[in-house]
Amino acid sequence: MANTAIAAPEHGAWTARLKDVGFWAEWAALVGLIVLVIVFQALNPTFLSAGNIASMLVAAAILIILSVGQTFVIATAGIDLSIASTMTLGAVAFGQVYSMGMGLALSCLAAIVASGLVGVLNGVIVARGKITDFIVTLGTLSAASGLALILSDGKPVTIIDATLLGLSTGGLGIFGWSFVIAAVVAVLAHVLLFHTRFGTHLLATGGAAESATAMGISTQRVKIAVYTISGVLAGLGAILLVARIGAAEPAANTAFLLNSVAAVVLGGVSLFGGRGSIIGPVIGALLLIALVNGLTLLGVSQFYQPLAVGIVVVLAALLTRFQR
C-alpha cells in the first residue's frame, strides 16, 4: 500500500526528529520552559519548592485563560487587542454590581456578560463590517477601557467576599482553584478546537477563508464566535482578577494583552491563522510566568523583566519561521 510508504516517516526515528528544526519550532515553548526551570533551579533551589510552584500556577491562571481566548482569535488569522481592557471592563462591571449589593453570582454574571458583549461587538464589526481585526480591536481596546473609567468614575471598588477569597487562596494541593479553573478551560478549549465541527471550521476559516466559504462554511459566523469566546474568557479572567487583588479596578492591564499574544506566539500558533494548539499557548503562558518569577527570585530588578520577556518572544517568533 502506498499509504504506509508515505506515512512511515511520521512514526520515524526520534533521532531524525531531533535534527529537524521544525520539530524544535513546534515545541519551542516546552523546550524553553524546561531550560528555564533547569537554569532557575540551579541558581536558586527554592524555585521548584511546592510553595513557589503553587504561586506560579495561580499567577498563571488569568494569563492561561486569556491566552486560550487569544488562541481562538489568532487561529482565524485575527487578533484581539482589546482582550485586556475587556477584562478590565468585566472587572468594573463586577465591582459595580457587587457594590449595589446584588451578590456574588450576579456580579460574576455581570462580568461575563459585559466582557462577552464587547466580544460580540468585535466579532460583528470584523465579520460584517469587513474591517481589519487589528483596527477594530484597537478601537474597542480604547472604548472598553474608557467605559471602565466612566462606569467606575476612575475609582476602585474594594471587594471583601469569603467565597472569592477562597477562590484565590484555596485549592487542591498545590493547584489553586484559579489554576484548576484555567486548566478546565484549557481542556474544554482543546476539545472544542480538535473534536468538534466548529473547531475544524475555525481552522479552515483561518487557513483559507475563501476555500472554507466555497465549502459552505459561514466564515462570518466563525469570526463572531471566536471573538465572543475571547470576550467571555476575558470576563472569566476578570472574576479571577478581582478575586486575586480583592478589588475591582479600572486599571489598564496592558501587560496581559502583550503577554497573551506572546504566549500564543510562544505556543507555536501561526499568526497567519489556520494552525495552532491549546497546549502550546498554555505552556507559553507558564513559560512567561516562570521567567518573571525566576528573575524575581534571583533578585533581578523588575525593570529587566519586560526586556527578558521581549527577547524570549522574539526568539520564539524567529523559531516559528522553521515550522513545517
Place this chain on the structure above:
Amino acid sequence: MTNTLLECRNVSLSFGNVRALADVSLSLRQGEITALVGDNGAGKSTLVRCVSGIHRPDNGHIIFDGEETDFHSPDEARKAGIETVHQNLALVEDLTVWQNLFLNRELVRGFGPIAFLDRRAMQARAREMVSTLAVNVPAVKSRVRRLSGGQRQAVAICRAAGFSSRLVIMDEPTAALGVQETARVEELILRLRDEGHTVLLISHNFAQVMKLSDHVWVMRAGRCVGGRRTSETSGEEIVSLVTGAVSQ
C-alpha cells in the same frame, strides 16, 4: 427521454466595470456529461461560481431540478445536491486530506446537543474515497500543504465525487494531472454518469471534451455563443466557435 437538471437563463454578473457574464443561457440534461469550453477569461469559472452559490448573479435565473434557485451561500447549493471542484480547488492547506474531504460534511457522534468528530470513521472513509482515484495515493493523514499539485487536484475531485450529489461540476479537473491520473479521472467522470449523476465539465482539452461529453456549450467574452450535441459536431467546429470564426 432526458429532462433538464440545470438551466441558466440570461444570467449576468459584473465585477465593477468587468462584465464577466452577459445574458448566459444554457442547460444541462439529467444524467449527461455536459462540457463548457471557452478561452481564458471567457467567464466559465464565474458561471460555475454562480451555480455553486459563491456569487449571486446580478440578473437572470438559475433553475435546478425544476425549481428556481437563489443560493445565498455555497452551503445551500451543496445541500441542494451540487458539488463542485473549483479551479482553485478550494482546499485548506493546513488541514489534512481527510479533514478537507469532509470539510463542512464532518461525521459526528452525538451526545444530545454535543457532537464530537468521528475521526476514525472519516479517516477510514477518506482512504476509500482517495483510493478509487489516485494512482499515487496520498496518506489521508498528511496535510494538503505537503501534497503535489496533482495529488491536491485528486483530493478535490474525490471530495466532489464522494458525496452522492445530483450535479458534479468540475472546473478544469485534469489541468495538473499526469497521463495515468487523467485517464482515471476520465474513467471517474464516465462512472459518475453511469451511476446517474449529471456532470458539468470545464476543460481546455478538446480531445477530452469530444471523448467524454454528450453536449458542449461554448462561451466567449462572457457570453454563451452556442451549443452542440457532441455527436453532431467536430473539434474544428468547436474551435471555430471558441475563437469566434463562426457564430451560432
